Amino acid sequence: MTPAVVVAALSGRMMAESARRAGWRVIVLDLFGDTDTRRASGTWYPIGDPASLSICPQRMREALDAASRTSNVIGWIAGSGFEAHRELFADTRNALAPLALIGNMRDTYDAVRDPARFFALLDDAGILHPETQRQPPADTDGWLEKDANGTGGMHIRHTACADTANGSRYFQRYHAGRSMSALFIGDGRGAAIIGFNEQLIISHGKHPFVYGGAIGPVDMSASLRQQITSAVNAIVSRTGLKGLNSLDFIVDGERCFVLEVNARPSATMSLYERDSGPSLLALHTRLCAGASLDAVASHAFAQTAALCGEQIVFADRDRKISPEFVQRALNFGWCHDIPVTGSLIAEGAPLCSVSAVCVRGTSVATLRAELAARAATITSIDTIRKPGHADLLLPR
Numbered sequence: 001m002t003p004a005v006v007v008a009a010l011s012g013r014m015m016a017e018s019a020r021r022a023g024w025r026v027i028v029l030d031l032f033g034d035t036d037t038r039r040a041s042g043t044w045y046p047i048g049d050p051a052s053l054s055i056c057p058q059r060m061r062e063a064l065d066a067a068s069r070t071s072n073v074i075g076w077i078a079g080s081g082f083e084a085h086r087e088l089f090a091d092t093r094n095a096l097a098p099l100a101l102i103g104n105m106r107d108t109y110d111a112v113r114d115p116a117r118f119f120a121l122l123d124d125a126g127i128l129h130p131e132t133q134r135q136p137p138a139d140t141d142g143w144l145e146k147d148a149n150g151t152g153g154m155h156i157r158h159t160a161c162a163d164t165a166n167g168s169r170y171f172q173r174y175h176a177g178r179s180m181s182a183l184f185i186g187d188g189r190g191a192a193i194i195g196f197n198e199q200l201i202i203s204h205g206k207h208p209f210v211y212g213g214a215i216g217p218v219d220m221s222a223s224l225r226q227q228i229t230s231a232v233n234a235i236v237s238r239t240g241l242k243g244l245n246s247l248d249f250i251v252d253g254e255r256c257f258v259l260e261v262n263a264r265p266s267a268t269m270s271l272y273e274r275d276s277g278p279s280l281l282a283l284h285t286r287l288c289a290g291a292s293l294d295a296v297a298s299h300a301f302a303q304t305a306a307l308c309g310e311q312i313v314f315a316d317r318d319r320k321i322s323p324e325f326v327q328r329a330l331n332f333g334w335c336h337d338i339p340v341t342g343s344l345i346a347e348g349a350p351l352c353s354v355s356a357v358c359v360r361g362t363s364v365a366t367l368r369a370e371l372a373a374r375a376a377t378i379t380s381i382d383t384i385r386k387p388g389h390a391d392l393l394l395p396r
Contacts, residue, residue: 004042006067006099007281008060009079010053010151013337014270015281016040019077022279027070029063031055031081034352035326035338043067048081051346053154055081060088068098075100077281079265083113084149084168102288103243104263111239112261113148115170122258125234129258130250131173144172144209151262153201153210172259177252181214182228183268185244185283186236187293193229194280196220197268198364199248200311200371205348213311213353213371215364216271227256235261243284244269270355271308307358310336311371315351319383320344328381334374354378 004025007015012030017040019026026041031050038044045063048055064076076099082088089106112118119132137143140159147155148168159171179199184191197216204210220228232247246266248259269280283296321343329335329352337353345351354374358367 001072004070004073005102005281005285006064006073006076007079008047008063008076008082010048010055010081011037011337012079013037013040014267014273015077015079015265018265018269018273018279018281021273022282022285024074025070027067027073029060029067029076032337033340035330035340036336038340043070050349053081053152055085057085057088060085065098073099074285075102077102077265077284080151080262080267082264083151086110086113102285104241104245108240108242109263112235112241112263115148115168118261121235121238125231125238127231127234127258128255130175132170133172134170136171142174144174146170146172154207156207156209158208175250175252175257177250177257180218180249180251180256181266181268182232182247182249183216183244183266183272184232184236184247185287185293185296186232186241187287187291188240188242189237190293191232191236191241191245192293192297193225193232194272195268196225196228197271200309200368204314211267211312213309214268214271215307215309215367215371216268217307218364221254223254224251224256231256231258243288244280267310270310307360307362307364307367308355309357309367309371310353310355311375312353313351313375313378315345315347315349316379318345318347319351322383325381325383329378332374332377335378352378 002025004027005019006027006029007019008029009015010031012028013034013036016026016028016037020040027043028037028041029045029047031048033044033046047060047063086106086109089101089109119129122129143159145157145159179201181197181199183194195217197214198218200213202210202212241263244265246262246268250257265284273280286296321339321341323341326338326341329338334355335352339345354371356367356370356374
């Protein structure tokens with residue numbers, strides 16, 4: 001029987017599509033159960049609250065338990081949203097994790113998500129990063145407050161006062177520059193870069209640094225490529241990271257400043273999934289099972305002639321999704337994360353995402369403009385608006 005795999009995330013669409021390309025049967029655990037997510041999977045389980053963009057550990061455990069009864073299921077892969085729930089990363093099957101995790105285990109995850117451990121590691125390796133501390137600065141001007149358990153930039157804000165940091169929060173001096181990321185694979189000893197990406201960071205409501213999408217692969221100077229390649233290899237060798245991961249950094253001239261590591265498949269993997277190439281989740285699974293980097297690297301780095309981009313589209317008003325909206329979005333072919341008919345989308349919540357592909361050599365600015373045009377096309381499609389009580393509407 002064809003193997004099955006479980007993918008779990010805030011939104012599991014990208015991982016589900018990659019898993020399906022690998023030839024697996026797919027079970028998705030996420031918050032939304034979008035139209036294209038369900039088309040890429042055989043089964044979907046809700047695991048949290050779409051309104052707060054948070055995973056419920058109890059619902060996650062129940063969904064894992066239900067999924068574990070599927071015949072020939074090989075394990076589960078964690079995507080976004082588990083930064084705050086690392087207790088779910090057990091290294092063996094047990095009451096909390098009835099399926100084996102295919103990815104980085106708890107201690108490895110903690111090594112890059114705990115601020116004290118991670119920035120001490122960077123200092124030890126001689127890797128540049130913005131000034132970072134656990135205690136609030138006496139003068140808050142020019143400082144950001146972050147949450148090590150956050151994702152997508154929704155946890156970042158300007159430091160308004162010198163209150164004592166609590167729990168997973170820490171303080172980092174703001175550093176201007178080009179917001180970038182590197183998607184890479186690791187085998188616990190070394191790593192190889194799949195591609196460099198420019199992040200689309202936007203100010204959204206009360207959140208000044210929200211992840212709005214990415215464009216890649218983008219060109220980097222030899223010096224910058226070397227700095228990030230060296231940084232990634234140093235981090236992997238010190239933490240044992242395996243499989244697909246990503247590193248966020250700021251480029252300032254010819255210097256790179258590391259911000260954080262996402263110890264999981266990231267949203268940028270969709271920029272590198274090609275019909276003619278391997279499934280990135282298949283490569284992730286092989287590395288997590290013990291394959292060496294040399295054994296998979298030749299499959300991961302075929303040069304692409306395309307520059308790709310994806311952008312999140314946020315709802316411009318409260319919306320109730322009509323069948324016509326769903327069908328038109330599907331017909332475009334470049335619209336993704338499409339809500340199911342009848343979904344209620346609150347103003348400012350993610351509505352869907354759009355993608356675009358250009359010939360390699362096209363400027364990033366041109367691709368940005370195409371993404372913006374497609375986002376405008378999506379928001380121009382009429383939906384059935386639910387009158388009143390906007391505060392009660394939930395995304396998806």
